[in-house]
Each structure stands twice: as C-alpha cells, then as structure tokens.
Amino acid sequence: MIAETGLAALWLAAALALLQLFLAFFGLKGGKPELLPAVRPVAIAQGLLTAVAFALLITLFLRSDMSVLLVATNSHSMKPWLYKFAGTWGNHEGSMLLWVAVMGMAGATVALFERALRRDTHMATLGAQAAISLGFYAFLLFSSNPFARIDPPPPDGQGLNPLLQDPGLAFHPPTLYLGYVGLSVAFSFAVGALLTRAVDAAFARAMRPWVLAAWILLTLGITAGSYWAYYELGWGGWWFWDPVENASLMPWLAATALLHSVTVLATRDGLRAWTVMLAVVAFSMSMVGTFLVRSGILTSVHAFAVDPERGSFILVLLAIYIGGALALFGWRIRTVREGAPFDLVSRETWLVINNLLLSVILGVVLIGTLYPLMTEAFGHKVSVGAPYFDRIAGPLALALMVALAAGPLTRWRRDSARAVARRLLVPAVALVIAALMLAFAPVRMGTLPWLGLVLAIAVGIASLAPLWKRRLLRTPLFTYGMVIAHLGCAVSLAGMACDSAFTVEKLVAARPGDTIRTAGWTLRFVQILPIAGDNWTALQADMQASRNGGAPVTIHPQSRFFAAPPTTTTEAALLTRWNGQLYVVLGEEVEGNRWQMRIWWKPFVTLIWLGGILIALGGALALVGRERRGWLIKWRARRATEA
Amino acid sequence: MRTILIWLPLALFLAFIGLFAAGLFQPDDHIINSKLVGQPLPAFVLPAAASDRPALASTQLATGKPRLLNIFASWCVPCAAEAPQLEALRAAGADIDAIAIRDARADVDAFLARYGNPYARIGLDARSSVQIALGSSGVPETFIIDGRGRIAYQHIGDIRADDVPMILDRLKATR
Numbered sequence: 011m012i013a014e015t016g017l018a019a020l021w022l023a024a025a026l027a028l029l030q031l032f033l034a035f036f037g038l039k040g041g042k043p044e045l046l047p048a049v050r051p052v053a054i055a056q057g058l059l060t061a062v063a064f065a066l067l068i069t070l071f072l073r074s075d076m077s078v079l080l081v082a083t084n085s086h087s088m089k090p091w092l093y094k095f096a097g098t099w100g101n102h103e104g105s106m107l108l109w110v111a112v113m114g115m116a117g118a119t120v121a122l123f124e125r126a127l128r129r130d131t132h133m134a135t136l137g138a139q140a141a142i143s144l145g146f147y148a149f150l151l152f153s154s155n156p157f158a159r160i161d162p163p164p165p166d167g168q169g170l171n172p173l174l175q176d177p178g179l180a181f182h183p184p185t186l187y188l189g190y191v192g193l194s195v196a197f198s199f200a201v202g203a204l205l206t207r208a209v210d211a212a213f214a215r216a217m218r219p220w221v222l223a224a225w226i227l228l229t230l231g232i233t234a235g236s237y238w239a240y241y242e243l244g245w246g247g248w249w250f251w252d253p254v255e256n257a258s259l260m261p262w263l264a265a266t267a268l269l270h271s272v273t274v275l276a277t278r279d280g281l282r283a284w285t286v287m288l289a290v291v292a293f294s295m296s297m298v299g300t301f302l303v304r305s306g307i308l309t310s311v312h313a314f315a316v317d318p319e320r321g322s323f324i325l326v327l328l329a330i331y332i333g334g335a336l337a338l339f340g341w342r343i344r345t346v347r348e349g350a351p352f353d354l355v356s357r358e359t360w361l362v363i364n365n366l367l368l369s370v371i372l373g374v375v376l377i378g379t380l381y382p383l384m385t386e387a388f389g390h391k392v393s394v395g396a397p398y399f400d401r402i403a404g405p406l407a408l409a410l411m412v413a414l415a416a417g418p419l420t421r422w423r424r425d426s427a428r429a430v431a432r433r434l435l436v437p438a439v440a441l442v443i444a445a446l447m448l449a450f451a452p453v454r455m456g457t458l459p460w461l462g463l464v465l466a467i468a469v470g471i472a473s474l475a476p477l478w479k480r481r482l483l484r485t486p487l488f489t490y491g492m493v494i495a496h497l498g499c500a501v502s503l504a505g506m507a508c509d510s511a512f513t514v515e516k517l518v519a520a521r522p523g524d525t526i527r528t529a530g531w532t533l534r535f536v537q538i539l540p541i542a543g544d545n546w547t548a549l550q551a552d553m554q555a556s557r558n559g560g561a562p563v564t565i566h567p568q569s570r571f572f573a574a575p576p577t578t579t580t581e582a583a584l585l586t587r588w589n590g591q592l593y594v595v596l597g598e599e600v601e602g603n604r605w606q607m608r609i610w611w612k613p614f615v616t617l618i619w620l621g622g623i624l625i626a627l628g629g630a631l632a633l634v635g636r637e638r639r640g641w642l643i644k645w646r647a648r649r650a651t652e653a
Numbered sequence: 654m655r656t657i658l659i660w661l662p663l664a665l666f667l668a669f670i671g672l673f674a675a676g677l678f679q680p681d682d683h684i685i686n687s688k689l690v691g692q693p694l695p696a697f698v699l700p701a702a703a704s705d706r707p708a709l710a711s712t713q714l715a716t717g718k719p720r721l722l723n724i725f726a727s728w729c730v731p732c733a734a735e736a737p738q739l740e741a742l743r744a745a746g747a748d749i750d751a752i753a754i755r756d757a758r759a760d761v762d763a764f765l766a767r768y769g770n771p772y773a774r775i776g777l778d779a780r781s782s783v784q785i786a787l788g789s790s791g792v793p794e795t796f797i798i799d800g801r802g803r804i805a806y807q808h809i810g811d812i813r814a815d816d817v818p819m820i821l822d823r824l825k826a827t828r
Contacts, residue, residue: 287662294666301673321677329670336663343659380669383676 034137057118192224233622487635495628502621699776709776715802
C-alpha cells in the first residue's frame with residue numbers, strides 16, 4: 011500500500027503543478043486576475059505532496075520492502091540502517107524523486123515567505139517554477155517510477171555500490187541536489203522578472219537569499235565530494251577533473267558569479283541583463299550536470315546510473331527550459347533599461363572582473379569536459395586530463411584571487427586609485443616577503459604552487475583588511491560573512507599549493523616486522539589480520555606510526571571485500587596532524603607475505619577542505635545577516651507607522 | 654545592446670544541444686584505433702624462427718607493395734584457429750611475413766607443419782622486444798604495412814572468416 015500511496019501523491023502533485031501553471035498564466039495573461047489568489051495555496055499543497063511521496067520512499071527502504079523493484083535492486087536487508095536510509099537517493103529514481111521533492115518544497119517556500127517581490131512577478135515566478143517541476147514529474151512518472159513493484163519479490167536485494175557505503179557520501183548527493191534546485195528557484199525568479207518586466211534592485215534582493223543558500227549547499231557538497239574521493243578512492247588526490255566532478259563545479263562557478271553580480275544589482279542597480287543571464291546559465295549548468303551524470307554520454311568513474319533513454323529525456327527538458335529561457339531573454343532583454351553607471355575605479359569594476367574570470371573558467375571547464383564529445387562527433391577519440399585544466403584554469407583562478415583581494419577594499423561607484431593602492435599596501439608587502447622567502451627556501455617547488463602559496467598568504471591578509479579600523483561589534487554580519495568566505499578561498503588555495511609542492515610519496519613492498527621511513531615518519535608494519543564488519547570482511551594491517559621519534563600511534567589501512575555486490579575497496583588509513591596528513595593505502599600481496607603499500611605525507615592538505623567549510627560558513631553568515639537586517643528594517647518601519 | 658550579442662547565448666546553447674543529441678544517438682563503439690597507424694615500423698632485425706624460411710628485418714617490409722605482418726606464437730591457441738584465414742589471404746594474393754613471439758625453432762616448425770605455412774619470412778622475437786615496440790599487447794595480431802614501410806592498419810586478435818574480405822579491401826586500398 012505504501013508504494014501505491016506514494017505514486018498517488020506524486021500524480022496528484024503533478025496535477026497540482028499543472029493547475030498552478032494554468033492559474034498563474036490565465037491570472038496574468040488571460041485577464042482573469044481572480045485566479046491569482048489560488049496560486050500560492052496550490053504551490054504549498056504541491057510541495058507537501060512531494061514531501062509525502064519522498065517520505066514514503068524512505069519508509070520502503072527502511073523496511074527493506076523487496077516487493078518494490080527499486081528497493082530490491084539497490085538495497086539489502088543486511089545493510090546498516092544508515093545506508094538503507096541513504097540508499098533512498100543512492101540510485102537514479104530515488105535521486106530524481108529527491109530532486110522533485112526539493113523543488114516542490116522550494117516552490118512552497120517561495121509561495122509562503124516571499125513578500126518583497128511585486129505581486130505579478132511573484133505569481134510569474136511560481137508559474138515558471140511549476141513549469142519546470144512539470145517536466146521533472148513527467149520524467150519521473152513516465153520513465154523512472156520509483157514505486158514500481160516486482161512480482162514475485164526476490165528473497166533479498168542486490169545491495170548498494172560499496173563505494174557509496176560511507177557516511178560522508180550519504181549526505182553528499184542530497185546537499186548538491188539542494189544546491190541545484192536552489193538554482194532552479196533563481197532561474198524561476200529570472201524568468202518571472204523577464205515576463206513581468208521587473209528586472210531591478212528589488213528583484214535582485216528577493217533572488218539573493220536563494221542564490222546564496224544554493225551556493226552554500228553547492229560549496230558544502232563539492233567540499234564533501236572532494237574529501238570523499240580523497241579518502242575513499244585511495245588515490246591520494248583530491249580533485250580528478252572527472253566529468254562528474256566538473257558537473258558539480260560548473261554550477262558552482264556560475265552561482266559564484268551570480269552571487270557577486272546579484273549583489274551589484276541589489277546594491278547599485280547595475281548589471282541587470284548580465285545577472286538575468288547568469289541566473290539562466292547557473293541552472294542550465296545544474297541541468298547539464300545532471301544530464302552528463304545520468305546519460306552516460308561521457309565516460310566517468312562516477313557513472314553510476316547510465317541510461318541513454320533517460321539521457322534523451324533530460325536533453326529534451328534541457329532544450330525546452332533553457333532554450334525557452336534564452337529565447338525569452340533575447341526577446342525581452344531590450345525592455346530592461348540600462349542599470350546605474352559606475353566609474354572605472356570602483357567595486358563594481360572588480361566584480362565585473364570577478365564575473366568575467368569566473369565565466370572564462372566556467373567556459374574552460376565546460377569545453378574540457380565536453381571536448382571528448384566534440385571530437386567524437388568528428389570521428390576522433392581523445393580524453394582531456396588534469397594537465398589541461400590545471401594549466402588553463404589554474405592561472406585564471408590565481409588572477410581571480412587578485413580581484414578577490416582588491417574588490418572589498420574598493421568603494422562602490424567611484425574611488426581613487428591611490429586610496430585603493432594604499433589599502434592594498436600591507437598585503438602587497440606580505441606578497442613580496444612571502445615570494446622572496448619561498449623562492450630562497452630549501453625546498454624545490456613548481457612555479458604554479460609557488461605562486462599559489464605566495465598569493466594565498468597575501469590574499470589571506472587582504473581578505474581580513476575590510477575589518478581593519480572598524481568597530482568590530484558594529485560591523486554587519488554579512489561583512490563578516492564576506493571576510494570569512496574570502497579567507498576560506500585563501501586557506502583552500504594554500505592547502506592546494508602545499509599539497510602539490512610538498513607531498514612526499516613512497517611505494518614499498520613490506521613484510522610484517524619491517525620498518526619504513528619516509529618524510530620524518532617511522533612506520534612499523536606489525537601484522538596483517540582478517541577482520542569482519544557489518545556487511546564486509548577485510549584484511550587489515552596494524553601499523554605503528556611515529557613522527558620524529560614521538561609516541562607511536564596505531565593505524566589500520568584496510569582492503570575491504572563486500573559480498574553484495576562483490577567488490578573490493580581500499581580504506582586508506584589517515585592520520586591527521588595540525589601540519590598535514592599521513593595517508594597509507596594497503597595494496598595487494600605481492601609474493602611471500604610481502605604487501606604493497608603506498609604512503610603519502612601531505613603537509614597542510616586539510617586546509618583545502620577547511621577552506622571549503624570556511625567559504626560555506628561565510629555564506630551562511632551573509633545569509634543570516636542579510637535576512638536579519640531585512641526583518642529589522644521591516645520591524646522598525648512597522649513600529650514607526652504604529653507610533 | 655547589439656542584436657547579435659542578445660541571441661548569441663541561444664545559438665551557442667542550440668549548438669550544444671545538437672552536440673549532445675549527436676553524442677547520445679551515435680552508436681556506441683569502443684574500438685580504439687591504434688596510434689601507430691601512419692607511423693613507420695620500428696627498426697628491427699630478427700633471426701629466423703623456422704628452418705625453411707628466411708629471417709626478417711624491418712627494411713624488408715618496405716618493398717613498394719603492401720604486405721601483411723602477422724604476430725603469432727606456436728603456443729597460442731587462437732593463432733592455430735586463425736591459420737585457415739591466413740591461408741585464404743595468401744591464396745587471394747596477399748604477401749604475409751610473420752614474427753614468432755617467445756618461441757623455439759622446433760616448436761615453430763611443428764606448428765607450421767600442422768597448421769600450414771603462408772609466410773614468406775619469419776623472424777624470432779625471443780624477448781617480445783619488437784612486439785612491444787609495435788604496440789602489440791598479445792598474439793595474434795596482424796598489421797598491414799604499406800609499400801614505404803609504414804603501418805596502415807592494426808588488427809587486434811585473431812582474424813575471423815568474416816574479417817578476410819575486410820582485410821583484403823584494406824590491403825587493396827593501401828599503397
């Protein structure tokens with residue numbers, strides 16, 4: 011019964027989405043404004059129904075109801091409950107239902123809480139949101155029904171890909187999805203504003219919290235995904251420029267650009283057309299990402315659910331929505347007046363530079379990701395690897411860091427070049443000192459890591475500069491948010507530079523009893539033992555690691571075997587110290603009780619993810635700060651009218 | 654704003670959609686063409702592998718006329734299965750030379766006596782060094798060498814009966 015109820019809820023929600031679209035359309039364009047008051051309740055009901063459908067699917071997974079095809083193919087009664095729970099979205103149908111549920115609930119939130127927007131723009135936005143949801147309902151109901159039954163039910167399920175059985179990964183996809191869907195709201199706002207000719211500062215202020223929230227979640231999702239790939243794949247790298255990783259990076263790059271341009275529009279009423287364009291691009295990148303992951307059109311280590319038929323479905327949705335939005339943009343953008351002008355030396359200029367650089371990086375990543383597809387259309391097979399991305403996106407990202415340092419130290423509208431230079435003096439001195447110290451340091455490092463580390467130090471100092479000479483308690487929360495997010499970029503860059511410059515790698519074949527020395531560490535290989543977990547068995551090495559003669563710590567790299575489905579994974583042993591991470595991977599037995607081991611000492615590598623968390627934290631502070639300020643202003647205005 | 658600039662995003666997007674559609678509906682083929690195609694043969698001089706055939710050097714393959722170069726071994730079962738197809742190619746007028754991999758003269762003689770000998774020359778590559786230089790990862794493999802000693806085609810695995818016309822066509826097309 012649960013499955014049937016879930017399916018019914020989904021159909022009903024789809025019908026309500028259709029109703030919502032019609033109500034908004036005839037209310038705004040069909041000369042029946044009396045229909046408009048019904049739009050918001052319908053949107054809220056639609057959101058609730060999608061939440062019910064998703065909750066019912068979770069219930070089916072937790073109860074291991076093997077009569078449901080999706081549960082039987084993706085779960086197993088032996089699995090720990092966390093992975094039964096996370097298994098709900100660890101597959102194609104479930105993740106699309108999650109997408110639809112988040113989209114429905116986001117629509118309900120826009121209906122419930124949005125007050126700042128003009129009424130017709132608000133209604134047009136909800137109409138656009140309903141139109142997007144409809145496509146995904148169709149996708150779910152016609153080609154990926156999560157509630158399909160299987161008769162007769164199998165005695166037990168096939169299990170979840172063991173690589174996905176990891177607490178970090180349980181929450182990585184939903185975080186990213188929340189981000190993608192948040193961008194769909196920004197997209198609906200842009201479409202609504204274009205339709206009702208309301209591209210202005212008020213529209214930007216209404217859209218900004220959605221962009222910010224989506225961006226925070228994308229940042230967290232990418233950071234978590236990167237750390238997962240780092241410790242779970244056992245390759246010691248933290249970013250592989252894999253198509254699926256790029257699919258999550260591209261919306262983030264677009265959202266970062268949008269976040270900055272929407273600020274220009276909200277504060278200074280500038281960059282109107284460009285902001286609308288970026289809102290369309292950001293959601294396009296989310297859909298392109300989903301398309302690339304789901305269609306199997308590109309070969310990837312992450313291609314978990316590959317199906318060309320579903321790929322063509324998403325492609326059609328992509329063509330309708332993004333093509334439609336871009337056509338609307340071309341048709342309507344002339345009616346958008348030019349925004350407010352600004353001087354060459356102004357914060358706006360730096361934000362334009364930021365936007366241009368981010369767009370170029372986005373283009374570089376997009377071309378690199380799709381290049382194999384382009385050449386294949388002409389009969390050649392190539393693959394584009396890390397060297398391309400590192401060499402092209404790397405220097406661009408470093409240039410972006412310069413804009414990041416200078417932008418917040420320049421005033422809005424107009425400023426004097428001399429004053430900006432004076433404010434940048436301390437970071438510039440730090441830059442020179444760091445450059446000289448690192449150039450003469452007794453370590454050999456490449457140009458790009460050297461430049462990265464030098465810039466990270468200077469930008470880290472510059473990012474704190476907006477707080478100098480200010481009364482810290484009276485500084486608005488969103489300024490702290492910006493400072494922390496920018497500091498996070500510098501911290502992350504420092505981690506990346508240290509990892510590529512100072513990592514020490516050693517590959518050995520060791521016998522129990524052997525002692526391995528590398529990078530100041532002494533590792534004693536004590537023994538190797540079989541152990542058993544919840545739904546796996548493993549060979550586990552006991553090793554005692556000590557640094558520079560300190561007290562030894564026992565670490566346990568493992569090689570794990572999962573029974574359902576039969577797979578081997580490596581569980582790297584990580585030992586985190588304040589100044590880096592020891593990373594040990596147990597490989598295969600070579601001959602006569604000798605075991606392959608790969609040992610890395612990665613100085614300051616954890617800064618990469620710490621930076622990511624700081625960036626997201628900064629975003630969260632900005633979001634809270636802006637919302638609180640909005641409430642305060644409203645509250646004071648109300649009190650003033652009452653008095 | 655200029656009209657062209659306004660419609661450029663849509664045009665770019667449509668181009669991407671076309672590309673995606675082409676990628677999606679293109680039949681999936683996993684054949685990877687050898688990077689060695691079009692490259693000259695690596696230089697080698699090999700001793701004779703069989704009692705009644707001369708030795709083989711890379712210069713002897715650039716004769717102005719395209720030839721087949723078959724990589725085989727007496728210990729290789731698919732090579733025995735491939736033998737009738739090589740006979741058919743020889744009967745159709747193809748000149749075939751061979752390299753025997755990690756083999757011994759007595760074994761090669763026995764193999765040729767049993768499965769037939771379509772080869773003009775046979776070199777012995779006792780340590781697989783030429784095989785590796787040729788970018789060949791296993792036996793059997795067959796290369797088409799053009800008249801100037803360049804590799805025109807690499808066939809990985811045994812030649813099946815229905816591959817024979819294709820190989821002959823390629824041989825004819827090579828100059």
